[in-house]
Amino acid sequence: MAHSDRASLPVAGSPPPSAPSGRMPYEPPAQSVAGQIVDALLMLVLVVITLYLPLLLKLAGGGTTTKTVENPTWESLGQNAVMAAQWEKLDFTPEKAATIIGTRFDYAFNWGAMAFTALIIVGYFVFLFRYSDKQYRDVIAERFDGPPRP
Amino acid sequence: MTSTLRPTVEPLAPAAAVPGPATAPAAKKIALLRVLGPGHVWALGVGIVLVGEFMGWNFAVGKGGPIAALAACWLAGILYTCVAMIDSEITSTVAAAGGQYAQAKHIIGPLAAFNVGLYLVMAYTMLEVSNAIVTGDLIEAFAHSLHLEGTVDKRAFMVLTVVALAFLNYRGVLATLTLNLVITAAAFAAIVVLFVAAQPWAPGAVLQHESLFVGLPYGSLGILAAMHFGLWFYLGIEGTTQAAEEVRSPARALPLGTMTGMMTLLIAATLTWYVSTGLMPWEYLGQAVTPLYDAARLTGSRWLELFLFLGTLFATVASANGCINDASRAWFAMGRDRYMPVWFGAVHPTYRTPYRAIVFFVPIAILFAISTPLDQTITLSILSGLLGYTLMGISIVLFRRKWPLGTIQRGYVHPLHPLPAILLLGLCTVTYLAVFLGYGTQLLAMMAFYIAASAWFVLHRYKYVRRGEQFTMPWPKPKGY
Numbered sequence: 001m002a003h004s005d006r007a008s009l010p011v012a013g014s015p016p017p018s019a020p021s022g023r024m025p026y027e028p029p030a031q032s033v034a035g036q037i038v039d040a041l042l043m044l045v046l047v048v049i050t051l052y053l054p055l056l057l058k059l060a061g062g063g064t065t066t067k068t069v070e071n072p073t074w075e076s077l078g079q080n081a082v083m084a085a086q087w088e089k090l091d092f093t094p095e096k097a098a099t100i101i102g103t104r105f106d107y108a109f110n111w112g113a114m115a116f117t118a119l120i121i122v123g124y125f126v127f128l129f130r131y132s133d134k135q136y137r138d139v140i141a142e143r144f145d146g147p148p149r150p
Numbered sequence: 151m152t153s154t155l156r157p158t159v160e161p162l163a164p165a166a167a168v169p170g171p172a173t174a175p176a177a178k179k180i181a182l183l184r185v186l187g188p189g190h191v192w193a194l195g196v197g198i199v200l201v202g203e204f205m206g207w208n209f210a211v212g213k214g215g216p217i218a219a220l221a222a223c224w225l226a227g228i229l230y231t232c233v234a235m236i237d238s239e240i241t242s243t244v245a246a247a248g249g250q251y252a253q254a255k256h257i258i259g260p261l262a263a264f265n266v267g268l269y270l271v272m273a274y275t276m277l278e279v280s281n282a283i284v285t286g287d288l289i290e291a292f293a294h295s296l297h298l299e300g301t302v303d304k305r306a307f308m309v310l311t312v313v314a315l316a317f318l319n320y321r322g323v324l325a326t327l328t329l330n331l332v333i334t335a336a337a338f339a340a341i342v343v344l345f346v347a348a349q350p351w352a353p354g355a356v357l358q359h360e361s362l363f364v365g366l367p368y369g370s371l372g373i374l375a376a377m378h379f380g381l382w383f384y385l386g387i388e389g390t391t392q393a394a395e396e397v398r399s400p401a402r403a404l405p406l407g408t409m410t411g412m413m414t415l416l417i418a419a420t421l422t423w424y425v426s427t428g429l430m431p432w433e434y435l436g437q438a439v440t441p442l443y444d445a446a447r448l449t450g451s452r453w454l455e456l457f458l459f460l461g462t463l464f465a466t467v468a469s470a471n472g473c474i475n476d477a478s479r480a481w482f483a484m485g486r487d488r489y490m491p492v493w494f495g496a497v498h499p500t501y502r503t504p505y506r507a508i509v510f511f512v513p514i515a516i517l518f519a520i521s522t523p524l525d526q527t528i529t530l531s532i533l534s535g536l537l538g539y540t541l542m543g544i545s546i547v548l549f550r551r552k553w554p555l556g557t558i559q560r561g562y563v564h565p566l567h568p569l570p571a572i573l574l575l576g577l578c579t580v581t582y583l584a585v586f587l588g589y590g591t592q593l594l595a596m597m598a599f600y601i602a603a604s605a606w607f608v609l610h611r612y613k614y615v616r617r618g619e620q621f622t623m624p625w626p627k628p629k630g631y
Contacts, residue, residue, distance in 0.1 A: 026617045028488065036491035039611065040510070043490070043603070047272075047514060050599035054591065055526050063588045082361035083431040089448050090434060101433045105213055105588045107371055117586055120597050124604075125540065131608065132259030135617075137631060139260065142618035144627045 067102040191407025193331035198386035201469035203422040210379035212436025214372025216427040222380025230384040232574035235564040238405035242561025269538040270480035276531035278473035281466040282308040282519040287439040308519040333464040340461025345421045357428030377584035383419040389476045401561025481507035533596040543575040552628035
């Protein structure tokens with residue numbers, strides 16, 4: 001049963017009861033303005049290279065095949081009278097509609113490609129959680145624990 | 151009513167170097183305004199997503215046929231119900247700008263938070279791009295209908311949409327989201343009016359399901375493949391959580407706004423599917439850019455065509471508006487935490503908006519809008535969302551394990567844990583497979599982006615991040631640490 005869980009517990013948004021007594025905090029280096037600009041531009045470049053370029057070079061997108069029909073009619077395209085009437089209301093002739101009707105997704109299964117893709121996704125998440133946990137332990141140690149032992 | 155959230159808001163940093171604590175200036179703290187209620191949360195969530203009923207969902211028909219699209223619609227509905235339940239619990243407990251990003255920071259760790267921040271930014275930016283594309287295409291189609299073809303360049307309207315909404319967001323969140331509330335309601339009304347005008351009580355009068363239905367053109371594999379675009383019916387509903395720092399009562403408003411938004415979308419999705427599949431041959435519907443506008447044209451009513459033109463326009467504008475809001479807040483939160491250059495963590499001194507984060511993505515949005523096909527930008531948005539949902543399913547398990555019920559205050563506790571998490575992870579796996587069918591290269595391109603960005607964060611960017619400051623909630627130490 002969904003319920004609220006409020007009984008005298010720490011409240012979101014309020015300051016901690018006392019200042020954290022963590023170990024010596026890590027002091028990050030200062031980043032110059034130029035460094036900030038480079039970092040920001042790098043993200044834009046990464047977006048363009050990994051996401052935009054494959055689209056621009058037509059390397060990504062729907063894996064489809066198109067069946068061509070010579071001198072198409074609504075019947076030869078497999079359209080009944082109601083379908084044909086709706087196409088025509090949308091300003092389509094059989095010639096104009098033939099490519100749309102003849103295009104199909106190609107779902108031929110490539111098990112090797114699927115296994116490779118699955119490996120990439122699983123590997124990404126495994127690394128993400130393991131490395132995040134390593135960083136998280138530092139965060140928690142700095143926030144909650146006493147000074148590190150020699 | 152206004153208030154500030156001082157403990158989590160970075161001082162407005164000058165554009166120069168990032169100072170250490172010894173040199174930190176005692177700058178005046180400027181926080182986001184707490185002005186939003188449950189209605190705004192509903193409008194933010196539904197406003198972003200409702201456009202999914204006006205365009206994009208119909209590519210699911212192209213991937214599997216009409217029946218497969220309906221199955222995908224409901225399966226995706228289950229996936230998003232899990233997302234809404236899990237997200238409501240975590241967000242009502244970790245109420246900070248950035249939503250899932252701030253949650254990942256507190257529950258999983260910095261690298262995961264960095265990735266979640268990027269998921270949000272990419273998902274919302276690509277959704278914004280998709281909206282801009284549809285706006286341009288819609289105006290061109292309407293001009294064509296008025297016999298004005300050749301005089302309208304749709305790319306100009308795509309650019310105008312992005313720039314005008316970025317400016318609106320720059321000026322202030324309350325005006326922006328109040329506007330969203332109005333235009334979202336109008337867009338939802340357009341769907342209901344179309345449904346009524348199609349006379350669903352008289353099959354064959356307007357709707358022609360009997361003659362237009364074709365079963366499963368790709369067999370049962372089509373149902374699996376259709377799940378890819380089935381997500382588009384609801385993608386972005388979790389955006390309600392991005393405004394957590396600007397909501398008056400997060401524990402009440404976020405779950406209420408999110409769950410009522412989900413109900414609204416389930417109804418709208420079913421109505422949309424029913425009307426569209428009863429009016430268009432599936433091959434046309436499967437590739438249409440503006441399917442509901444086309445459905446209105448097919449009824450033969452000029453006033454209905456005009457109404458759906460306005461409804462589609464409102465929906466795309468409301469969605470793009472919410473997307474800019476959400477993407478900028480996630481980017482702002484990352485800048486504030488130094489996951490990105492701290493320059494992005496600034497709040498406008500007058501308008502109190504994350505103005506630099508808003509402006510930064512305008513060029514990227516324009517670049518994709520004017521030169522990329524709609525199904526591609528939608529797929530990029532869906533993939534980023536999907537990675538986030540996968541993480542969310544694991545995140546809630548870690549959250550309950552690190553802070554069992556009763557150890558911290560939760561605004562909302564979702565029922566039947568861990569069933570929603572298991573169901574969510576199962577449906578995410580199905581969706582990865584669905585995207586692989588037909589769009590496998592894009593799936594790998596997206597993974598390449600996140601892997602490269604993660605490497606950059608681990609090897610370079612993380613050194614600028616203050617460790618202890620990543621945990622700001624006043625909670626006890628997590629169990630097991």
